Amino acid sequence: MHITKAVITAAGRHQRALPMQTLTDRDGTEKSVLAILVEEAISAGIDEIAVVVAPGDEGPYAAAVGVHAGRLHFISQTEPRGYGHAIYCAKAFVGDAPFLHLVGDHLYVSAETQSCAQQLVAVAEAENCAVSAVQATRENLLPYYGTVGGKRVPGRKDLYEIDTVIEKPTPTEAELRLIVPGLRVGHYLCFFGMHVLTPTVMEILESRIKNQESAGDPKSEIQNPKSITLSEALAVLAAREKYLALEERALRYDVGVKYGLVMAQLALALSGNDREEVLTRLVEMLATRELRRGA
Numbered sequence: 001m002h003i004t005k006a007v008i009t010a011a012g013r014h015q016r017a018l019p020m021q022t023l024t025d026r027d028g029t030e031k032s033v034l035a036i037l038v039e040e041a042i043s044a045g046i047d048e049i050a051v052v053v054a055p056g057d058e059g060p061y062a063a064a065v066g067v068h069a070g071r072l073h074f075i076s077q078t079e080p081r082g083y084g085h086a087i088y089c090a091k092a093f094v095g096d097a098p099f100l101h102l103v104g105d106h107l108y109v110s111a112e113t114q115s116c117a118q119q120l121v122a123v124a125e126a127e128n129c130a131v132s133a134v135q136a137t138r139e140n141l142l143p144y145y146g147t148v149g150g151k152r153v154p155g156r157k158d159l160y161e162i163d164t165v166i167e168k169p170t171p172t173e174a175e176l177r178l179i180v181p182g183l184r185v186g187h188y189l190c191f192f193g194m195h196v197l198t199p200t201v202m203e204i205l206e207s208r209i210k211n212q213e214s215a216g217d218p219k220s221e222i223q224n225p226k227s228i229t230l231s232e233a234l235a236v237l238a239a240r241e242k243y244l245a246l247e248e249r250a251l252r253y254d255v256g257v258k259y260g261l262v263m264a265q266l267a268l269a270l271s272g273n274d275r276e277e278v279l280t281r282l283v284e285m286l287a288t289r290e291l292r293r294g295a
Contacts, residue, residue, distance in 0.1 A: 001128045003098050003121050003196060006041040006049045007090045010034065010061070010104030011077040015256045016054055019104040020064045023265050026272030032064035033255055033264075037102055038071070044117035046100055050075050050093040052086045081209075082227030087197075088205040098124065098198050105256040106193035107264045108248075109271050116194060116250045123159065124196035129242040132162070132234070133192035135252060136183055139171050144254070145190035146231035148245050149178035160189065160245040162238045167231035189245055191231075192252050200241060204233040 010019045019034035031039075034051070041049055050073045053061055058074040065072060073093055077086045087101065100121060108116040116133060124131040134148060149164035164177055174188050183189070208228055237243050253264035269278040 001098050001125050003100055003125060004045065004047045005094055005097055006044075006046045006100040006102065007052065007087060007094065008034070008037055008041070008049060008102050008104050009052045009083065009086045010057075011052050011054045011080075011086050011089075012105070012256075013054065013080050015105050016057060018255050018261075020060060021255065021261055023107075023261070023268060024272075026268050028273050031066075033107060034061060034104065035065045035068060036107060037104065038065050038068045040108060040115055040117045041100055041102065042068070042071070043115040044100060044121040046117075047071070048073065048093075050090045051104070052077050052089050082229055084205050084228035084230045084233055085209060087230060088202060088209060088228075091202045091206070094199070094202065096199050098130070098196060101195045101197055103193045105254060105260075107253045107255060107268070108192070108194065108250055109253070109267045110248075110250040112249055116192070116248050119248065120194055120196055120246055123244070123246050127242070127244055129244060130198045130201065130237060131196045131244045131246050133194040133248045134160070134189040134245040135192050135248055135250075136187045137190035139174065139186045139188065141190065142171060142174055142188065143168050144257075146229075146234070147174060147178050147188050147190045149180060149189070150245065151180070152182055153244065158247040158249070160247070162234075162243045162245050165231050165235040165238055167229050189247065192248050192250075193254075194248075194252075195230075198237075198241070201230075201233055201237055204236045204240075205230075208233065 021033050022030050025031045025036055049071050052075045055076045055078055062069045075089050077089050110116045120133050146167045147169050148162045150160045150162040153159040153161055178188050180189055253267055255261045255264050
């Protein structure tokens with residue numbers, strides 16, 4: 001397996017502006033969230049990147065990535081039919097090849113010299129199968145993530161064979177079906193927002209989309225179609241072929257939640273070239289605040 005293509009989904013109707021937000025990256029350069037994601041993919045040896053967007057967003061997104069615009073292919077999701085459908089929109093782009101997938105509203109900060117995407121792609125190519133990045137996540141955060149269950153691969157502390165995938169499970173559901181031996185009590189393996197997927201995933205998504213369409217009124221467009229999720233497709237994938245989860249030694253930051261952009265900026269700054277300067281300013285700010293409180 002050799003991975004040279006990536007798909008970034010950025011068509012969410014309520015989060016379309018997030019990938020164009022500007023942050024200061026670890027090298028001290030101002031970049032858009034999308035540009036940082038594109039560079040994450042490039043670090044893993046990716047040559048071509050498809051960005052799935054809402055119609056009309058192609059121009060602003062191309063401008064947001066600057067010098068990397070030539071690597072991008074824009075694909076429109078013409079109707080809001082869910083995350084899984086957005087990925088399926090890139091079927092012609094990926095063809096019969098495996099591909100790296102990232103979500104457009106997450107940033108990743110690796111604790112290793114290799115980027116998160118590099119680590120994931122390396123495992124997928126070595127194991128010759130689909131691999132999802134995961135992170136041990138507290139039970140109270142389950143409503144935000146797809147979650148997997150399975151068992152550790154012998155001889156590896158960070159690699160798991162997936163047998164179950166549930167989108168945003170309840171704590172009771174997770175306790176019954178998603179316990180992974182070796183994890184801390186109250187923690188589960190939740191998706192990191194980064195995957196290497198095989199063409200089988202596109203086949204599964206296509207089947208689900210066609211089944212949904214056949215259940216609609218043949219004389220009209222589908223009325224209020226159910227959102228098609230990636231987790232549902234990955235649950236089927238786990239039953240069909242080898243499918244692994246890599247526990248990343250890194251942190252993910254959802255820029256779409258409250259203070260998400262602030263936390264992502266702090267994470268980039270504290271892991272970048274200007275770490276000492278940023279720490280000094282934070283300490284000074286906190287000290288000043290405490291002095292004013294005591295005045």
